[in-house]
Amino acid sequence: MQNILRFFIISLFCLSGIYSVNAQVSKQKTDSVVKAAFRGLRLEIDLVPIASNFIYKGERYGYEAGVYADLKNKYFPAVEIGFAGANKTSSDNINFKTSGIYTRVGIDFNINKPKKDKIPSKNMVFVGGRIGFSPFSFGYKNILVQNEYWGTAISQNYNDITTSKVWVEIVAGMRVEVLKNIYMGWTVRNKKLLGTDTLGEIVPYYIPGFGVKSDGGSWGVNYAIGYRF
Amino acid sequence: MVNFKLFNIGVLLFSVLLAGCTSLDECREDKTVNMKIGFYQKTDLTDVTIKVDSLWVNGLEKDSFLYSNSKSANSVSIPLNAARQQSDFIIKFNNTTDTLSVFYTPNNAYFISFECGCIATQTIDEVISTNHFIDSVRIVQREVINVNAEHIKIFHN
Structure with a gap:
């Protein structure tokens, strides 16, 4: 006993x-987690293309995913990769078609500062920057050059023009931990294309990852769902 | 915290709305490409413009007029036939008629935009004319694009 x-x-x-x-x-x-510079990876997929693929009915489509490293809960180096395309016909019956992959690299800065003596919030509000790059091909079909007086019309096609574009972005957004390690949130982007076009040169209407080409730059929105490891 | 989440969902709805906006795809640019001809008095010194009291212009074998009985005209803007490399015009200055033949090389398509497509531009090679009202012709700008510039000077003696 x-x-x-x-x-x-x-x-x-x-x-x-x-x-x-x-x-x-x-x-x-x-302790080591708090002290280490590298504190995890967040993997995200963009939900906006899934909705816009449906809204645009194939006129524009895309898929995007991103991976973000957490350095000190302050710096988040980012790599985003996607595939996007467009197939659109204008009111003058000109058809534009493109598809290609794109990638963006950059960094986000978390500006949601933790309060003293409190566990740092897992939610983040951030601003950041990106450099985007896309090698892609595009084509125009049925460009009609008409001459009303002489009554002539020439139809022209330009197929498989390969090119690449580089652009810069300013981004801002937020992420909220909705369930354990599952984050949701949005990112807005203001994009500016680098380089200039020669007047009269055949240029793409839409650039994968950048969007519709315009003089004043382009805006983009992501709504992402992510998992943090 | 609740507001944080609500705001987040609000942005989701907004971004879906934003994604649903489509831009208008109508051409809003002037696609007219014309060759401009100015009328001048033949002098030894500077070129002096002249005004033609009554001017008629039509393409050779075309019934419709580009200019019909225009008053006090000192220039005309006329289209070249993009499907050919030669355009002929019949120009009636008051009561005198001349034929003007323009020879040109079509350039590569000049792209404007997805909405507008391309315009046809040309490089003028040579201009010849009959010499009733027209004394001589001089090419001052060979490139014909969608810019309002004078390409040819017609001199009247």
Whole structure:
């Protein structure tokens, strides 16, 4: 009986010993997590293209995913990769078609500063920048050059013009942890195309990852769902 | 925290609305490409413009007039036939008629935009004419694009 009791007490001690060691290890872990520069990766997919693919009925389509590293819960280096295209016909019956991959690299800065003596919020509000690049091909069909007086019309097609474009973006947005490690949020982007076109040169109407080409730049919105590892 | 989430969802709805906006795809640019001819008095010194009291212009073998009985005209803007490399015009200055033949090389398509497509532009090679009212012809700008510039000077003696 005494032996049994002794065994029970010893094993209890041992167990508590193991527990305390465990507790120490986990404490060290949390400490190291807080102190380490690299604190995790967030993987995201963009939900806006899924909705806009449906809205545009194939006139524009795309898929986008991104990966973001967490450095000190302050800096978030970002890499985004996507595939986008357009197939649109103008009111003058000109058809434009393009598709291609694109990538953006850059960094987000979390401006949601943690309050003193509190656990840093997992939600973030950020501003950042990107450089975007897309190698793609495009084509125009049925460009009609008409001459009313002479009554002539020439139809022209330009197929498979390969080119690449580079642009810069200013981004801002927020992410909220909606469930454990699952984040949702939005990003708005103001994009500016780099480089100039020669007057009269055949230029794409739409650039994968950039959007519709216009003089004043382009706006973009992402609504992302992500998982943090 | 609740507001944070509400705001987040609001932006989702807004972004879907924004994605639904489509821009108008109508051409709003002037696609007219004309060759401009100015009328001048033949002098040894500077070129002096003249006004033609009554001017008629039509393409050769075309019934419709580009200019019909225009008063006090000192220039005309006329279209070249993009499907050919020569355009002929019959120009009636008051009661005197001349034929003007313009020879040109079509350039590569000049692209404007998705909405507007291309315009046909030409490079003028040579201009010849009969010499009833017209004394001589001089090419001053060979490139014919959608810019209002004078390409040819017609001199009257």
